[in-house]
Amino acid sequence: MSFYSKEKNNSLFDIVIVGAGPTGIAFACGFADTKIKVAIIEKLPREVIANPKIDGREIALTHRSVEVLKKLNLWNCISSKSISTIKEARVLDGDSKYFLNFDHEEIEKDCLGYLIPNYIIKKNFYKRLKKLSNITLINKAECLSVHVDKQYASIKLSNGKKIKASLVVAADSRFSKIRSKMGISAFTSDFDKNMIVCRMEHEKPHQNVAYEFFRYNETQASLPYIKDQSGIITTATKDITSALIKMDNKKFNREMESRFNNFFGKMRLVGKRYSYPMITAYAKKFASHRFTLIGDAAVGMHPVTAQGFNLGLKGLKILIDEIKAAIKNKTDIGEIEVLGNYQSKLHRIAAPIYLATNSIINLYTSTILPAKITRQFILRFVNTVKPVKQTFLNILK
Numbered sequence: 001m002s003f004y005s006k007e008k009n010n011s012l013f014d015i016v017i018v019g020a021g022p023t024g025i026a027f028a029c030g031f032a033d034t035k036i037k038v039a040i041i042e043k044l045p046r047e048v049i050a051n052p053k054i055d056g057r058e059i060a061l062t063h064r065s066v067e068v069l070k071k072l073n074l075w076n077c078i079s080s081k082s083i084s085t086i087k088e089a090r091v092l093d094g095d096s097k098y099f100l101n102f103d104h105e106e107i108e109k110d111c112l113g114y115l116i117p118n119y120i121i122k123k124n125f126y127k128r129l130k131k132l133s134n135i136t137l138i139n140k141a142e143c144l145s146v147h148v149d150k151q152y153a154s155i156k157l158s159n160g161k162k163i164k165a166s167l168v169v170a171a172d173s174r175f176s177k178i179r180s181k182m183g184i185s186a187f188t189s190d191f192d193k194n195m196i197v198c199r200m201e202h203e204k205p206h207q208n209v210a211y212e213f214f215r216y217n218e219t220q221a222s223l224p225y226i227k228d229q230s231g232i233i234t235t236a237t238k239d240i241t242s243a244l245i246k247m248d249n250k251k252f253n254r255e256m257e258s259r260f261n262n263f264f265g266k267m268r269l270v271g272k273r274y275s276y277p278m279i280t281a282y283a284k285k286f287a288s289h290r291f292t293l294i295g296d297a298a299v300g301m302h303p304v305t306a307q308g309f310n311l312g313l314k315g316l317k318i319l320i321d322e323i324k325a326a327i328k329n330k331t332d333i334g335e336i337e338v339l340g341n342y343q344s345k346l347h348r349i350a351a352p353i354y355l356a357t358n359s360i361i362n363l364y365t366s367t368i369l370p371a372k373i374t375r376q377f378i379l380r381f382v383n384t385v386k387p388v389k390q391t392f393l394n395i396l397k
């Protein structure tokens, strides 16, 4: 990887990626060992990209995602010591002891999926990026605007520079400014709730089981990490989450013990608590001439089903394949025909997952009686009707 300098005549690229988050970097790695000239624009300084701060997100990854990461040579960059396995996932409703169960044996694998802290993913992705000679990182620079014409996309940066590319790929988060500047709006849902995430140590072992407790108007979840620690996730109204954030550590520990009905015995906070607003976004289109969206900028999922980055990886793999096929066929990679293929393939995968996730949240946070009855019925229905359960297992694979 090289760093941008005005001395070198490097203002023309094949692909410019906006945003060096996990999606932007993973996408760039798809062009390793090619002659394709790629630039990544990131507003953060390179020291921060190289040493990302802990953000409380524990990322659950599916087997399919791991396959994509292996192809991009990113999986082998992450030490196995930082990776935990999820053997089983249990979903419980209200105060009922009945649970919907997903077991690794049902997908004929030794685990359902893997768990890795987000900052470790980001740190190791950057290490890989640094080794790639055809990638230029333009850091401490915000992408201000993109103008497309027949031949190029021209990008204006906050450092006063202008660069050109055949294709601009926006990976600048679910709140993507470039998406709206390019005239693409998004369907957004504000659930008017926050999610508090933190790591906690607990007395009783998690046995590599992930739990999701759907209470009324709130959800409480745990993701099994290494050394009897779990990622603890509370989704609730802003009043409740702001009280949880401010609570002193001892009180917070007792509060979590009681919210988990002493399921884990004594619990102790490790590190800080982090809060995220529950706003989802689905772009009305994923591509236009010389411009496309990936990752959260295309589809920003609700984290409750842990599908956001998994979906991002599926999408970026489709786009990498379309671009490589276009180059092989000597087709312009900014043409809408090329990007349109990506758009329709991603939409087919993403729309059902996005809609199902939002419906699950609406139903499982509802306090009205018909919803409470339906919730119980659905858990039993999914658990016992094999084809329905298989549909869910296919998403988890």
Ligand SMILES: Cc1cc2nc3c(=O)[nH]c(=O)nc-3n(C[C@H](O)[C@H](O)[C@H](O)COP(=O)(O)OP(=O)(O)OC[C@H]3O[C@@H](n4cnc5c(N)ncnc54)[C@H](O)[C@@H]3O)c2cc1C
Binding pocket: 018, 019, 020, 021, 022, 023, 024, 041, 042, 043, 044, 056, 057, 058, 059, 060, 061, 118, 141, 142, 143, 144, 171, 172, 173, 174, 177, 178, 195, 197, 276, 294, 295, 296, 297, 303, 306, 307, 308, 309, 310, 311, 312
């Ligand atoms: C609490 C929580 C838990 C989650 N758990 C899971 C999980 O278990 N499994 C899962 O699959 N997903 C999970 N996700 C989703 C996952 O974290 C996201 O899908 C993923 O981080 C998105 O990455 P991204 O690179 O698309 O966007 P981001 O990580 O938001 O990165 C965007 C980057 O763009 C940069 N940027 C923005 N604007 C500009 C600009 N104009 N110019 C230059 N740079 C710019 C930003 O600085 C940033 O670096 C979770 C999310 C949350 C909030």
